[in-house]
Amino acid sequence: MSKTGCFYCDKDEQLTNLMIEISKLPSSILYLNRDQTHKGRCIIAFHSHKRELFELSEVELTAFMKDVSIAAEAIQRAFKADKINYAIYGDLVSHLHFHLVPKYEGGPEWGEAFVNSPISRLLMKDSDNRERIEGILEQLKIVRGI
Numbered sequence: 001m002s003k004t005g006c007f008y009c010d011k012d013e014q015l016t017n018l019m020i021e022i023s024k025l026p027s028s029i030l031y032l033n034r035d036q037t038h039k040g041r042c043i044i045a046f047h048s049h050k051r052e053l054f055e056l057s058e059v060e061l062t063a064f065m066k067d068v069s070i071a072a073e074a075i076q077r078a079f080k081a082d083k084i085n086y087a088i089y090g091d092l093v094s095h096l097h098f099h100l101v102p103k104y105e106g107g108p109e110w111g112e113a114f115v116n117s118p119i120s121r122l123l124m125k126d127s128d129n130r131e132r133i134e135g136i137l138e139q140l141k142i143v144r145g146i
């Protein structure tokens, strides 16, 4: 596969240093963010290289938002978050993706915008990442009814 210069498309080391694939969804891929400052933080990336929501057809947009909604519900159920924050930035990595950031009352940045790239990341052991991924997968099945 030739390199595109976009790590979401190339699925290279840059991507795996930042996140771990949880599951493919109909129009996207859901990843666990390696920085778990916010317990259960994920990223959901559109399946192909689009930059803006307005570049999607109505069918694509509806399908992507459905995936975002399903993923957010699974995260909320898995970690009992008090609120899910949704963010699309993409200045430097333009491939369309949402940050799905569970927030907890009294926890980091409650009531504020979350810090996208904190100075110190909360990295976990592989077994702890695996446990969080399993928790999300279990809830995804329930939310999707499969």
Ligand SMILES: [Zn+2]
Binding pocket: 006, 007, 008, 009, 010, 048, 049, 050, 095
């Ligand atoms: Zn891309």
